[in-house]
Amino acid sequence: MSARWHAHEGVRTWVALSPALLLVGVLFGGAVVMALLRSIGLLGIGEGGPSLAAYRQLVTDPGFARSLGLTLYVAVVSTSLSVVLGIGAALLLRRLGAGRRFATTMFQLNLPVPHVIGAVAILALVGQSGLLSRLGAQTGLLDEPAAFPAITFDPWAIAVILQYLWKEVPFIGIVALAILAAGGDDLEEAARTLGASAWQRLRHVTLPLLLPGVLSAAVIVFAFTFGTFEVPLLLGPSAPTVLPVLAHRRYTDVDLAARPEAMAISVVITVVVVLVVLLGAAGARRAIRGDAAVTEAGG
């Protein structure tokens, strides 16, 4: 192929990519840039030049710090538990002989169900007059709804975390199953032949194999559990509330002066997520290198 043909190919490549890149770039890039500009007081309804007033307000507001803390706590706990339980579920499912395919399909059933439905369902299950509370009353353990532990709208956001687990354990589990199906058996078999115990195989073969892929999936789960709005709105505590709900509250405040603050909160949410994504990407790269070392040592 001639150089001219190559140049032509290059142009065609970018022409083909441009509609998608333009759509995502203009809409998404526009959203981020607008939030950033308005958070520093530009393009807003108020007058005046750029200012960091909104950020100063956030830093001095103890309510914001508590919200940030709650949001980080919910995201870290949900992500960690999803990873542990998801890997556990995957290891369990692949030990299934007959019916594994059916069980795996059922395991994924929650994945396409919208989050609002999940939140409504969790409320009906663990709310104070929910199904579990009713079962408690029927068996004589409780005598009234108030006796059921308050895990909805509670300061520890337990129902919110339960809703995330309900959705994200299958997600991590399916990712782990996919990785294991792609090559876990041969390595484990080799380790077994070399005399590795079940624990050694898990610790030195299976988990290192899972690490890069599961880490990427965990980043997605973190981004999601850090940024979701409707689940904590329906199930979570109201003061302090999580950052997405706080941002929306400020945005819809009758006092228009609160809008730059809403934008600033949304910038903070974006920055935290981007930082975690970068950390996760770096971690996944290191894990892949470590994994390659394991594979080399094993093979």
Add this chain to the structure above:
Amino acid sequence: MTVVTPAATDAARPAPRPATGGPGATSRPVALAVVLLLALLLLPFVPLVLASFAQGYFYPQVLPERWSLRAWQVVLAPDGATWAALRDTVTIAVSVAVLSLVVAVPAGRVLGTRRFRGRRAVELVLLTPVLVPAIAVAIGLHVVLLRLGLAGGIPGVVLVHLVPATPYVVLLTAGVFANAELELEQQARSLGASWWQAQRHVTWRLVAPGLAVAGLFGFLVSWGQYVLTLVVGGGRVVTLPILLFATASGGDTAITAATALFHALPALVLLVLTSRILGGGALTTFGGAR
């Protein structure tokens, strides 16, 4: 950074291999643990089903003392809010699926079949919107859409739904083209088919099922959106998630439960259809599809 890519999806296809610990053999504790796991995951649907068929579902009834179809009659009433919400939800979701496919097919073909400089940067740009929370996108774009006169209507909602949907559809489309045996297109050309004939009779047949699934993902991403619709629709665009949330805040548990199940059903039906087309493991991407 890798979101669950089509490659991972492929890996999820069930490989013919014996189960660890002997072919077909499952120990009783493992089977019990799996049953318990699945029961826990499905448990939240139980109170919804019970409540939706109950009449006066008072505490501490577990099974309703009186069964009733009242909630379903209200929810499914021909002139009720559900059908109007369904119409708007479907209009928006179909538009999102079609528009995202239109931009995804050329991009996905390039990403799936060619190596070029800047490829990783393109993937990164396309993936970021998946990770940045919808609330940030919603309040950032709302201002722009207000000025363009697009806030508070279906076109504006379609535009913002494209932000989370397009990346998934592009990535899935790239996977479809990467896995298609496009050499057949060259063979058809060398056997004398015109470019158009080769596209229509060969390439299209190879990629159509995969593209249908990619479009389905776009549809589902839009189908479940809440906060983007809430902010940009400004209360004037009432999709099923918006209606469900309003109903849930309203207090009639039976109607809330029936609305929730009505909203969940199409997603589950589409899930089954998809697994028929692509095989059991191909659903991984749903986990990312928010």
